[in-house]
Amino acid sequence: MAPAVRIATCLLAAVLMTSWTATAAIAQDRSLLETTQYRSTITAVEPSIPGLDLAVTETGALTVTSHIDETVIVIGYEGEAYLRITPAGAEENVAALSSSVNGSLVEDQSQPSEQASGPHEDWRPVSDKPTVTYHDHRTHWMAEQPPPDVAADPGHPHKVFDWTVPLTVDGEPVVVEGTLNWTGLPNPTTWTTVLLVFAGTTAIAMTATIAFVRTKERIAKRVQREPAQVGD
Numbered sequence: 001m002a003p004a005v006r007i008a009t010c011l012l013a014a015v016l017m018t019s020w021t022a023t024a025a026i027a028q029d030r031s032l033l034e035t036t037q038y039r040s041t042i043t044a045v046e047p048s049i050p051g052l053d054l055a056v057t058e059t060g061a062l063t064v065t066s067h068i069d070e071t072v073i074v075i076g077y078e079g080e081a082y083l084r085i086t087p088a089g090a091e092e093n094v095a096a097l098s099s100s101v102n103g104s105l106v107e108d109q110s111q112p113s114e115q116a117s118g119p120h121e122d123w124r125p126v127s128d129k130p131t132v133t134y135h136d137h138r139t140h141w142m143a144e145q146p147p148p149d150v151a152a153d154p155g156h157p158h159k160v161f162d163w164t165v166p167l168t169v170d171g172e173p174v175v176v177e178g179t180l181n182w183t184g185l186p187n188p189t190t191w192t193t194v195l196l197v198f199a200g201t202t203a204i205a206m207t208a209t210i211a212f213v214r215t216k217e218r219i220a221k222r223v224q225r226e227p228a229q230v231g232d
Contacts, residue, residue: 004230007100007156007176011192020202032166033165036217037131037182037183037185038060038141038160038180038181038183039060039179039180039181039183040056040060040139040140040163040178040179040181041053041056041163041179041181041184042176042177042178042182043054043177043178043179044176044177045174045175045176045177046174046177047174048176049169049174050068051066051067052065052067052068052169052174053065053066053067053174056139056178056216057133060135060139060140060174061079061133061135062133062135062136062139062165063132063133064085064131064132064133064136064167065085066085066087066131067130068169068184070170071084071085071169071170071179071221072084072085072086072167072168072169073085073167073168074132074165074167075165075166075168076093076096076097076098076099077097077098077101077138078097080093080096080097080100081093081096081121082096082098082099082143083126083132083134084123085131085132086130087130088128088130089125089126089127089128089129089130090125090126090129090131090132091123091124091125091126092104092106092123092126093111093121093123093124094106094123094124095120095121095122096121099166101137102134102135102137105126105134106124106126112175116159136165138163138164138165139163139165139178139180140180141160141180144232146182147182149162149182150182154182154183154185155184155185156183157182157183158179158181158182158184159179159182159183160179160182161180161182162177162179162180164176164177164178165178170196199215
């Protein structure tokens with residue numbers, strides 16, 4: 001076997017081994033992917049409030065940013081005031097049940113409130129800017145087991161559920177509406193095909209490159225010998 005072919009064959013074998021290893025890892029531990037296959041998106045804000053911006057981050061957290069003068073309150077899981085956003089910044093009611101369930105956003109809660117819920121409020125600063133980002137359980141799939149449709153067919157997209165998060169703006173109710181979707185697990189066969197095509201293309205390119213270099217070397221050696229032959 002020619003050296004160029006041997007090199008290309010070794011390269012192809014290495015890429016194939018990598019692709020098979022990656023495919024096996026995906027097949028054996030899909031749990032590594034499942035946490036990234038849920039997508040929560042905002043579909044509507046009713047009524048729309050100019051200057052009140054809401055978004056879902058790549059990690060699924062909800063961001064509320066206020067560019068208005070009115071006070072914005074995020075309502076918690078039991079209807080309690082949970083987060084408060086004003087032009088001066090954002091605060092968390094650490095006495096709210098939602099604070100206990102989510103884990104406080106306050107970095108140093110050296111004197112935690114004795115109450116976990118109820119009418120009592122204990123506001124602690126979260127940010128000196130009128131914005132807050134937090135994980136809202138209403139926008140996530142919280143069970144250990146996947147939804148029935150996902151469990152039955154994890155390879156295809158599914159709508160999991162619609163969700164709502166209530167707010168108040170200057171005391172008036174506002175509802176954030178959204179949808180949680182399952183995007184589907186990637187097909188290991190697809191990744192194997194892509195890697196095979198890449199490996200084949202790389203091997204062909206390497207073979208052609210090595211052959212070209214070897215041809216140039218032979219031509220250069222022949223040119224070097226020819227003057228000596230003429231002189232004889």
